[in-house]
Amino acid sequence: MFIRPVFADADAGYNDSEFVIFGAPFDGTSCFRPGARLAPAAMRAASYNFETYSSEHDVDLCEVPFCDLGDIEVSTNVDETLALVRLAVEKIVRDNKVPIMMGGEHALTYPCIQAFDDVGVMVLDAHLDQRDEYGGSKQSHACVSRRILEECRVENYVSIGVRSGAKEEYDFARQNRVRFYTSEQVQSKGIDMVVQEALDYLGTDRIYLSIDIDVIDPAYAPAAGTPEPFGMSPSDVRFVIKNIASRAVGFDMVEIAPNYDHGQTALLGAKLIREFIAAKKRGE
Ligand code: MN
Ligand code: MN
DSSP states (O other), rough: OOOOOOOOTTTTTTTTEEEEEEEHHHHHHOOSSOOOGHHHHHHHHHHHTTSSSEETTTEEEEGSSSSEEEEEEOOSSSHHHHHHHHHHHHHHHHOOOOOEEEOOOGGGGHHHHHHHSSSSEEESSOOOOSOBBBEEEETTTHHHHHHHHHHHHHEEEEEEOBBBOOHHHHHHHHHHEEEEEHHHHHHHHOOHHHHHHHHHHHHHSOEEEEEEEGGGGGOOOOOSSOOOOOOOOOHHOOOOOHGGGGGEEEEEEEOOOOOGSSSSSHHHHHHHHHHHHHHHHHHH
């Protein structure tokens, strides 16, 4: 008898599931510390640490129908991999379920967003990710928000927690009036004010939420592909999840490179996925 490794409590069948988790073990464009391909397995393993009951949301994940499809058979080629992710997410969306992607690197968020017709996009990230190309590729993780901005209108995009980017990226963001909040603004305004402003700005009930783990301070989440000091707290990120969940139509957790710590970052990633499911279930 073999046990297929699945995310904890993801024991519903696909047809019955409201949420569909899958892994995308690809880190082919990583530029500093590769290893995000190992994150789906690390988050699945970490997910068994937690109680099924969320006291925060009064939801028992045992009673929430969700499944884990396993990992997409990614290619070594980035374009092929993105096409595979898009196909997978399109099916989940067509079937009226909420896709939850465990990356993998941030480049994988772009095909997830392409799978939706009309959606507001909220990205939590230390980086602007608005380069036109990086390392000779337009599909690098460092370009993902630029590609997303080409896909959806500027007024449908916002990022939170930013504190790093090339000058050309800041110029592009300013010239195109791309809305972003820095991690300092989160500190000074308070996360509740930032989330309220971002929601008012997006003005939609259909939001795709992408979390690049490096938005969180490396003290809490050291195993990131490109860690960046002066980040947000895990509690602030949980606050975002809690307040976006009822409008969220898709979610991803990307850029965890689990070999660079003692397991705490994958643990945090797994917990935030569980928080998302519980918060969304409660908000229904
Ligand atoms: Mn990113
Ligand atoms: Mn980043």
